[in-house]
Amino acid sequence: MDIKERTLVIIKxxxxxxxxxxxxxxxxxxxxxxITNLKxxxxxxxxxxxxxxxxxxxxFYRNLINFITSDSVVxxxxxxxxxxxxxxxxxxxxxxxxxxxxxxxxDYGLNIERNIIHGSDSIKSAKREISLFFQEE
Numbered sequence: 001m002d003i004k005e006r007t008l009v010i011i012k013x014x015x016x017x018x019x020x021x022x023x024x025x026x027x028x029x030x031x032x033x034x035i036t037n038l039k040x041x042x043x044x045x046x047x048x049x050x051x052x053x054x055x056x057x058x059x060f061y062r063n064l065i066n067f068i069t070s071d072s073v074v075x076x077x078x079x080x081x082x083x084x085x086x087x088x089x090x091x092x093x094x095x096x097x098x099x100x101x102x103x104x105x106x107d108y109g110l111n112i113e114r115n116i117i118h119g120s121d122s123i124k125s126a127k128r129e130i131s132l133f134f135q136e137e
Contacts, residue, residue, distance in 0.1 A: 005083045006036070008129040010118040013071035020108055020116065021074055027090060027104065033080040037134050040074050050132055063113060075133045084126060087119045 011024055028035060043051070048065045055061045078087060092099030096109025096116070109115040120126035 004034075004079045004081065005123060005126070006077055006079050006130060007084045007087055007120040007126045008118070008133060009076040009078050009087065010068075011074040011076075012068060012116055012118060013073060014110070014114045015108070015116040016072050016074065018108060018116075024104060024117065028076075028078055028087075031080075031086065031090065033078050033083055033087070035076050036079050037077040038074065040072055042072055043069050045069055047132060051129060060113070067113060077130055077134060084120055084123065088121065091117050091119050 009024075009028070011021055015021070015024065025035065045065060048068045049056075052061065052064050052068070055064060080086065090104060092103025092105035092109075094105075094115060095112040096105040096114070097111055099106035099109060099115075101107060104117050105115045109117075120129050
């Protein structure tokens with residue numbers, strides 16, 4: 001049985017500023033993952049706070065909100081077999097300084113805050129995050 005998972009992927013403002021949209025989409029497609037929805041948008045403060053609510057009590061929360069709302073982002077729903085774990089390997093660790101060359105963050109990120117990309121960390125998170133950014137159609 002071919003069960004497809006879905007994940008939310010966000011190319012963050014630093015990825016947009018570095019003109020990496022095409023490169024990241026190419027990596028997703030070359031891996032054999034399917035982009036089912038895609039849009040460019042500005043994330044409102046309210047949406048950012050909902051998206052990052054699990055980090056609300058952490059010291060970096062305000063910087064996270066300020067950064068993700070600072071410029072446009074590209075938001076995608078990506079599908080595929082084991083897409084969450086597959087895409088997290090493609091991204092590399094959250095701290096770009098610890099990410100291996102060949103990963104998105106290892107190749108293009110600067111640090112833990114400017115790390116180019118977001119991908120859901122679990123099926124539960126993916127469902128919640130997708131519902132924040134895309135209406136069921």
